[in-house]
Amino acid sequence: MAVFTPVTLDDLTQWIPPFSLGKALAIRGISSGIENSNFFIDTERGEYVLTVFENLSFEQLPFYLELMRHLAQRGVLVPEPIANQQGRIINPLHGKPAAIVTKLEGDCQLAPAAVHCAEVGAMLAKMHLAAQDFTIRQPNLRGLSWWRETTPVVLPYLPQDGQQLLRSEMAFQESFAASQAYGELPSGPVHADLFRNNVMFDGERLTGFFDFYFAGCDTWLFDLAVTVNDWCIDPASGELDAARTRAMLDAYHAVRPFSAAEQGAWQAMLRAGALRFWLSRLYDFYLPRAAEMLTPHDPAHFERILRQRVAHPAPALYSSLKALY
Numbered sequence: 001m002a003v004f005t006p007v008t009l010d011d012l013t014q015w016i017p018p019f020s021l022g023k024a025l026a027i028r029g030i031s032s033g034i035e036n037s038n039f040f041i042d043t044e045r046g047e048y049v050l051t052v053f054e055n056l057s058f059e060q061l062p063f064y065l066e067l068m069r070h071l072a073q074r075g076v077l078v079p080e081p082i083a084n085q086q087g088r089i090i091n092p093l094h095g096k097p098a099a100i101v102t103k104l105e106g107d108c109q110l111a112p113a114a115v116h117c118a119e120v121g122a123m124l125a126k127m128h129l130a131a132q133d134f135t136i137r138q139p140n141l142r143g144l145s146w147w148r149e150t151t152p153v154v155l156p157y158l159p160q161d162g163q164q165l166l167r168s169e170m171a172f173q174e175s176f177a178a179s180q181a182y183g184e185l186p187s188g189p190v191h192a193d194l195f196r197n198n199v200m201f202d203g204e205r206l207t208g209f210f211d212f213y214f215a216g217c218d219t220w221l222f223d224l225a226v227t228v229n230d231w232c233i234d235p236a237s238g239e240l241d242a243a244r245t246r247a248m249l250d251a252y253h254a255v256r257p258f259s260a261a262e263q264g265a266w267q268a269m270l271r272a273g274a275l276r277f278w279l280s281r282l283y284d285f286y287l288p289r290a291a292e293m294l295t296p297h298d299p300a301h302f303e304r305i306l307r308q309r310v311a312h313p314a315p316a317l318y319s320s321l322k323a324l325y
């Protein structure tokens with residue numbers, strides 16, 4: 001369950017007039033989120049999603065919501081924030097920032113086939129290109145600096161072999177991030193958390209990416225690595241599934257061709273994508289927030305993925321190199 005700030009139909013009726021959506025007809029809490037209070041709302045103009053932000057402030061939110069507006073206006077399938085008559089998309093509700101966004105049709109695809117992975121790859125490339133001229137800058141707040149801060153905090157909880165893996169991977173990632181090859185990678189605003197539960201499908205048709213609240217500026221390849229590490233794996237072993245991986249990479253490449261520098265960095269980036277979520281899951285597991293209501297995600301899943309990515313060469317990013325692997 002996760003409605004931390006209750007909003008009644010009466011509250012909504014009083015709050016909604018500046019949005020030009022007509023009258024509020026119904027409101028239902030959404031139980032699955034763990035960060036914010038989310039509601040489906042019915043209005044005279046249709047169905048929308050209302051989010052009351054529990055942790056992000058008025059100052060932090062424009063990056064995420066303006067990015068969504070920017071992407072939606074360029075044909076990337078994401079929830080579009082609705083502005084009120086003053087043009088504001090972030091407005092206080094019960095003293096917290098809140099926003100209304102369009103509702104995506106369909107459901108999450110938790111057992112994706114190659115066709116779903118291709119849809120995600122193509123839309124991800126489209127998103128990277130469309131975000132290039134977005135002017136608000138924010139680093140990926142779960143990037144290398146955060147890994148540096150978090151590593152010493154979680155290390156004492158790990159057994160010897162886990163400590164060894166974390167230390168050696170951090171050393172590897174530090175030198176990768178400092179390399180000239182890394183500096184040549186294209187970057188910009190990225191989603192950075194594009195897991196299966198953050199994408200909607202209507203059958204085989206992708207209807208949108210959502211939950212942009214880990215977005216920030218990072219390399220495009222990092223975003224792709226995070227996405228491949230969730231969509232294209234055998235969940236039990238963490239091994240990459242060849243057909244789904246190929247489908248996602250080919251579809252991405254068809255929209256935004258990879259560079260040779262990206263091919264050289266691909267294995268290191270798959271490792272970085274695994275390390276990022278191993279660390280955050282370790283942190284949430286051993287240092288849960290006081291208000292945490294749900295069972296934390298299993299850190300061992302990403303430890304397995306990291307070991308896999310260290311041990312096995314990455315598949316070629318683009319097909320002309322397929323023969324090498």
Ligand SMILES: Nc1ncnc2c1ncn2[C@@H]1O[C@H](COP(=O)(O)OP(=O)(O)OP(=O)(O)O)[C@@H](O)[C@H]1O
Pocket residue numbers: 030032033034035036037038049079101102103104105197210211213
């Ligand atoms: N724009 C949208 N259209 C349709 N459904 C949505 C939309 N936004 C959110 N939802 C639904 O609400 C649920 C919770 O949203 P979301 O994942 O963004 O929550 P959250 O509180 O940020 O949590 P978490 O960090 O756990 O993902 C989603 O799983 C989805 O079912």
Ligand SMILES: N[C@@H](CCO)C(=O)O
Pocket residue numbers: 193195277280281297
């Ligand atoms: N996608 C993250 C949760 C935060 O959105 C994970 O699976 O660890």
